[in-house]
Amino acid sequence: MKARFTPALFAHAEAVLGQLLGFDHPADAVVSRYFREHRELGHADRAFVAETVFAVLRRGRSLEARCAGKLSDRNRLLVALAVTRGWSQRELAPVLKASEEEWLAAAKALADSELPPAVRCDLPDWLYARLETLFGAEETLALAAALNQPAPLDLRVNTLKSDRDTVLTRFAADGIVAQPGALSPLAVRLRDKPALARYPLFLEGAFEVQDEGSQLLGFLLEPKRGEMVVDFCAGAGGKTLLLGALMRNTGRLYAFDVSDKRLANLKPRLARSGLSNVHPARIEHERDQKIKRLAGKADRVLVDAPCSGLGTLRRNPDLKWRQSAESVAELTAKQAAILASAARLVRPGGRVVYATCSLLREENEAIVEAFLATHPDFVLTPASSVLARAGIELDGDMLRLLPHRHHTDGFFAAVLDRKS
DSSP, X not given: OOOOOOHHHHHHHHHHHHHHTTOSSOHHHHHHHHXXXXXXXXXXXXXXXXXXXXXXXXXXXXXXXXXXXXXXXXXXXXXXXXXXXXXXXXXXXXXXXXXXXXXXXXXXXXOGGGSOHHHHTTOOHHHHHHHHHHHOHHHHHHHHHHHTSOOOEEEEEOTTTOOHXXXXXXXXXXXXOEEEOSSOTTEEXXXXXXXXXXXXXXXXXXXXXXOHHHHHHHHHHOOOTTOEEEETTOTTSHHHHHHHXXXXXXXXXXXXXXOHHHXXXXXXXXXXXXXXXXXXXXXXXXXXXXXXXXXXXEEEEEEEOOOOOGGGTTTOTXXXXXXXXXXXXXXXXXXXXXXXXXXXXXXXXXXXXXXXXXXXXGGTHXXXXXXXXXXXXXXXXXXXXXXXXXXXXXXXXXXXXXXXXXXXXXXXXXXXXXXX
16 A cells, blocks of 8 residues: 655655754664654555655765755655656655756756766765775675665574475465575565564464574574574574574573663564573673683584674665764774684584674674684684585685675674684
8 A cells, every 4th residue: 555645744754854864873763763653654654754764865875966965854855756766746746846846857867877986876985995895896886786775574484383385385375475585494585564563473483584694694503402502692682593493492592692672672582482492691791701601611602793784784774874984993893802702602613603794894704814813723614515504505615695696685604613
């Protein structure tokens, strides 16, 4: 169902955009709060507002260039609707003033090829420069185009409760268009974004929402029945739940995080999952006493490190404007310290997997290379050979997923095995 386009609905979008462009809080939190305060907005109205303001966040630089100096929230929204969403002046008629028609036509007529590369890619200059160094100008253009598209909705089937064929069959019966993921044997990708919070299979714990790329981290860690496994930066626990299922609900699985709020979000998911081998615990920092007690005892440790999140721009487009070269430099120091602490938990013959959802070499390969240089008792095990055991075909000694190549979020991971 499409929202009825009115001046009042446009005013809501303008109000939300005004709050977003301060970049004081994550965009999804700002939008959610606004909708809680304006319950009169129906499902279609909320979808219109969210999609339109996110289009401005994604395409900020090229839209501003098209505004030709007339930079207001109103103008940004009009150009976003005309250019990124392809609306005609007739469709915009309820809000478009006669004095704006010529200006908007000129904004729409400006060709992408006339814009400088970083503006065309809708990236800040510092980020464009780093990606161009890594991937070259042509591939950076393709990568940026993929990052500027909304992400699809991916699910992970909970093998303790169901299997992929059963879930797909049920979706088909209920008119939900879905297909198996191309990489993860547990992934299901939905064509649309139906509301699933009250859907019976979700309430039964048969699946969780999780990007297909994120699911591969579990297959890199390869946790076994009865092992002691640590999810070092568990967050809201999406990967914890995957590890627990791969362990067939045996052994001990510790979910550590510095945030009470994130661990609280894990509780209802844990209850649905049917897992009883998970032990969530808040830690103060990577040198917490709870961690020291496990030194040399863990079979496997997953480090999904705090990072810039630049691989998730399809979902969090505001991150490219909220991060900076300076904030990334601060993160790399933290990442190196966290990996070193996590590695102390691993027994001889055990494994640590270091992962981020960043695109940048300094948060990824550079951290792993520096770690290996100072930890001669660890070796890099080729990610491709580990994934092959799960029937997943991907090349490379380290995992690097990119949205324009793999149709997932941007992910990086390295498998570091401790010598026996």
